[in-house]
Amino acid sequence: MSKEQYFKDLEEIIHDVIYIGSSDSELQKEIETNMWCISISEEISNEVNLSDFSAFIMNVIANRQNQINHSNKQSGLIFYLWFDFMASQLRFNLISDSNKELPFRCKIQNVSEPDEIIDLFLKSNVYDEITQDTDTNENDTDNEYVLKVYTQYLDKQ
Template identity: 25%
Template sequence: MSRKMHSTLKRWIEELETDVEIVSSHEINEEAGSNLFSFGFNQCLLSEWGRESVQEFLASCADLYKRKCSGSAMVFYSWLDNQAGQIRISAVSESHNKLPFGCKINMTSLEQVVDDIFSNDSGLYTKGALDVWCKNI
């Protein structure tokens, strides 16, 4: 981990290292729910953390999930739940060929999801599709 990542985000990565046990299931919603972690924040914390730190945090989460998924082909994904004020991450098996959302999604870049977090705009209510960053792990 680089020095760019804020100490709070580094601690969250350390806690994830202990808490994450990747579940694989034929049922996509069971898998997604079991692998879901949420991180609350507010604008004051975002100002303290900075964009680079949040971006590095999410990339580190993806790397951690990759290490924990025991060679199973999975998709890590992250998005902003702006109603809950949370950054959310999860993973599902690639074999599902979809993500477990009941809304239209916009597959986007990590940078866009970080922009969404800082503007508190997931795209769902303003563009009609939820911005989601995915990475095959």
Template identity: 45%
Template sequence: MNKEYYFKNLEEIVSDIIVIGNSEHNLTEETTNNMWRISLGLKLAKTIEVDDYREFFLKVIQNRQEQVIRSSQNHGMIFYLWFDPLACQLRFNLISALHERLPFQCNLEFVENMDVIIIDFLNSPFHNGFPLQGYQENIEEKPYVLKIYKRVLNKEYC
């Protein structure tokens, strides 16, 4: 698979319909229905640039912004993007802006630019999976901190 075909296959994600809850009690429904996972093989990862993913995510954000504006709800949504290193996937989700915090049980580090997340993903050596042995050797254990890119999509387009 080449880069053009790969991103063509991701195009359906751009126009997916999101769930916009009407209260903070709809968090489970939102997180379940509004999460997407993106992965790729190591060979393909070497051909993709940060700009390719940034362009893709800007299209996704634009589509989600339009859905928020057209919705009957009076609140916006929070778009958030992260890299899951264990699954070697870029993941993104949307929850209502009614929520005070993102639904993670670990420490979060918010980054101002999505490129940080994309670079971590592209530079991962595990696009083809984790080795069965040897990876955990000589690794210092420290508290896990998840990097998150977050953007609020308001009812009014800014």
């Protein structure tokens, strides 16, 4: 598979319809409906670069913003992106902005750019082993896992 075919196959993710809940009680349905997981083979990871994935994620965010703008809901959503280290997948999701916390059971380190998460994803396939970035855990006295997450608020415009 070529890089072009790989991203062509991912185009359907850009246009997937999102679910916007009516209340906080619909958080689980938002999580289940609005999560996308992306894997990459070692062969393709050698062909793609950070800017390829950055453009893809920006297209996803633009589409989600457009869907929010055209929805009948008045609230916005939180877009969040992370690298699932155990599954070796780039993942992203949307939940209503009324939720004050992201639905993770670990500590979160917010990063300012999606490129930091994308870079973790791309580097995970460069090596024959999955390695965890332990720098975030060195200063943590509990030695609890810390997940890097990029978040962006998508307000209705």
